[in-house]
Amino acid sequence: MEPRTITLHDCQFSTYMYEEEIIARIHMLAEQLEQDYAGKNPLFLAVLNGSFMFTADLMKRINMPCEISFIRMSSYQDMQSTGNVREVLGLTENIEGRDVVVIEDIVDTGHTVNALLQQLNEKQPASIEIITLLMKPECLQHQLDVKYVAKSIPNDFVVGYGLDYNGLGRNLRDIYKIVS
Ligand code: 5GP
Numbered sequence: 001m002e003p004r005t006i007t008l009h010d011c012q013f014s015t016y017m018y019e020e021e022i023i024a025r026i027h028m029l030a031e032q033l034e035q036d037y038a039g040k041n042p043l044f045l046a047v048l049n050g051s052f053m054f055t056a057d058l059m060k061r062i063n064m065p066c067e068i069s070f071i072r073m074s075s076y077q078d079m080q081s082t083g084n085v086r087e088v089l090g091l092t093e094n095i096e097g098r099d100v101v102v103i104e105d106i107v108d109t110g111h112t113v114n115a116l117l118q119q120l121n122e123k124q125p126a127s128i129e130i131i132t133l134l135m136k137p138e139c140l141q142h143q144l145d146v147k148y149v150a151k152s153i154p155n156d157f158v159v160g161y162g163l164d165y166n167g168l169g170r171n172l173r174d175i176y177k178i179v180s
Helices: 019-036 052-059 111-121
Strands: 005-008 011-017 043-048 067-077 084-089 099-107 127-135 148-152 175-178
Touching (some): 019 052, 019 127, 043 052, 067 111, 099 111
Parallel strands (some): 043 067, 099 127, 127 148
Antiparallel strands (some): 011 175
């Protein structure tokens, strides 16, 4: 297929992963989850905003009893510390004793998922696993065991299928990578 090029703000992006490939990979992950969580009623926690499209397509393909809820990670500069402070927002469920599956759009440095896991683990779930649409293994700065990955990619900035560039691009059905 001829690559398509789009412009968002000041940057050009070209098609990188088409919807068909995304959905095929989601099918495989859904089957794996169904096997791994058979008889368990897992609680899926989707991290907004970026995971909304991935979450919808994944959940439609999971045929077993399960629950789904949505959380956010705040990200603000703490004057007292060097890095960003990330805090879980919107978690209303009691996750004690639950089998939790966190749904992410992309794991880059792993700072976000690492902070999320620390905070969720304090609430004593029975288990926690991560499922992510994309992962950039070259960028990972934490020892994270991300069990379910739709696709590992190089260190390129990508948009589409939920992922944005300064607010634009979340609605695109394919994933694009930056060219200039
Ligand atoms: P991490 O904490 O793992 O470094 O970054 C995770 C967050 O950074 C993602 O949830 C996403 O919002 C953002 N991010 C990282 N890489 C990309 C990328 O290539 N494209 C977009 N649109 N966002 C990214």
